[in-house]
Amino acid sequence: MEAVALVAAPSAIMSYTLSAAKLQTYYRCPQAYYFRYERRVQGAAFFSSAALGTSLHQALAQIYQDWHYQDPIPRLDWIEHCWSQQATSLTANQISEGRNILKRYYESFISSHSAMRRPVAVEGKIQGTLRVENLEFVLSGRYDRLDWCGDGLELIDYKSTKEPEPIQADEIDLQIGLYYLALEQHYQQALKRLTLLYLRTGEQLSFEVTPNHRQQVETVIGELALQLRHDRRWLPFPGEQCDRCAYARYCPAIQADPAPLPEDARPEPGLQLVLSI
Numbered sequence: 001m002e003a004v005a006l007v008a009a010p011s012a013i014m015s016y017t018l019s020a021a022k023l024q025t026y027y028r029c030p031q032a033y034y035f036r037y038e039r040r041v042q043g044a045a046f047f048s049s050a051a052l053g054t055s056l057h058q059a060l061a062q063i064y065q066d067w068h069y070q071d072p073i074p075r076l077d078w079i080e081h082c083w084s085q086q087a088t089s090l091t092a093n094q095i096s097e098g099r100n101i102l103k104r105y106y107e108s109f110i111s112s113h114s115a116m117r118r119p120v121a122v123e124g125k126i127q128g129t130l131r132v133e134n135l136e137f138v139l140s141g142r143y144d145r146l147d148w149c150g151d152g153l154e155l156i157d158y159k160s161t162k163e164p165e166p167i168q169a170d171e172i173d174l175q176i177g178l179y180y181l182a183l184e185q186h187y188q189q190a191l192k193r194l195t196l197l198y199l200r201t202g203e204q205l206s207f208e209v210t211p212n213h214r215q216q217v218e219t220v221i222g223e224l225a226l227q228l229r230h231d232r233r234w235l236p237f238p239g240e241q242c243d244r245c246a247y248a249r250y251c252p253a254i255q256a257d258p259a260p261l262p263e264d265a266r267p268e269p270g271l272q273l274v275l276s277i
Contacts, residue, residue: 016228017138018221020175026224027174028241034234035247040266043246052094053160056101056199057144059086060158061123064116064145072115079106101160101199108202120146120153120187128182130218133225139182146183152192152209155179159198167196167205176209177217 026033035041062082067074079102087095110116124146128139145156172194180191195206227234236253245251249259 015136015138017140018178018224019140020178023174023178023217023220023224024171027170027220029237029239029245030227030234031236031251031253032241032245032247035250035261038234038266038269039261041247041250041261051090052098055083055086055090055094056098056160057123057158059083059098059102060105060144062086064119065122067116069116069118073111073113074116076103076106076111079103079110104202105197105199109197109204117147119156120148122146126179126182126186128185130181130221132218132222133229135225135228137221137225139178141179141182143179149192152190153183153187154193154195155183155191157194157196159196160200162200164198172207173213174217174220176207177213177215180209180214181217 022033022037025036036043059079059082062085063074063079066082067078080099083095083099083102087098090098121143122145124143126139126141126143130137130139143155144158147154147156176191176194179194183189183191191209193206193208195204197204236251238253242248242251242254245254248254250261252258
């Protein structure tokens with residue numbers, strides 16, 4: 001009996017959803033991307049309480065979205081009102097902590113200005129497309145706030161973690177590039193700035209957007225398209241990130257005898273079907 005490999009021909013256009021997190025994971029290590037997104041392997045679990053952060057984001061959305069803007073600056077009791085509506089499921093300590101965080105935010109970013117700027121949108125989703133190698137990438141993302149800054153858009157990203165992760169310039173560039181493409185298609189306006197607001201410290205980091213961000217993200221997406229369409233080697237990129245990688249036990253770059261993938265991992269995409277005849 002001769003074994004014959006039957007390979008399904010790819011469709012003319014395939015759709016592939018791509019977020020900033022997926023793009024950054026691929027850039028950091030194609031092998032980790034393969035484990036997480038292609039085979040859907042569950043990484044090591046890390047549990048933390050996100051309830052306070054979620055309530056802070058919701059309160060800030062309400063502060064900007066529901067304010068009538070007939071007065072230039074809301075009083076502090078408006079911030080208290082919004083917080084009281086969004087903190088109902090928190091503990092007493094979390095409510096107190098959140099109130100202090102929002103008071104600091106009010107003093108740093110609202111009352112110190114001549115007027116509170118009405119945003120273009122809050123708590124929104126954006127989506128764009130980019131076609132490479134007969135793959136249509138759906139560029140998907142979320143934002144906390146979107147402001148108009150005179151000649152374009154400023155995307156505001158609230159950070160509520162106690163210990164902010166170090167900023168990786170290359171990964172920020174990829175996030176900017178993805179939002180650049182998606183916002184340009186959605187609003188027909190250019191993204192001019194990405195600003196990170198650290199709610200616990202009042203620190204603000206802004207990154208100016210250039211056409212190079214668009215070029216870089218298109219290049220990385222092009223490399224990913226080649227992997228999906230032709231190469232499929234998913235080579236590991238050993239480095240500092242390996243120390244905290246959730247897939248280290250499966251990785252041949254770290255383990256001399258890597259563990260087999262769990263039985264519930266998704267089957268290899270595009271595997272050949274072998275029939276005996």
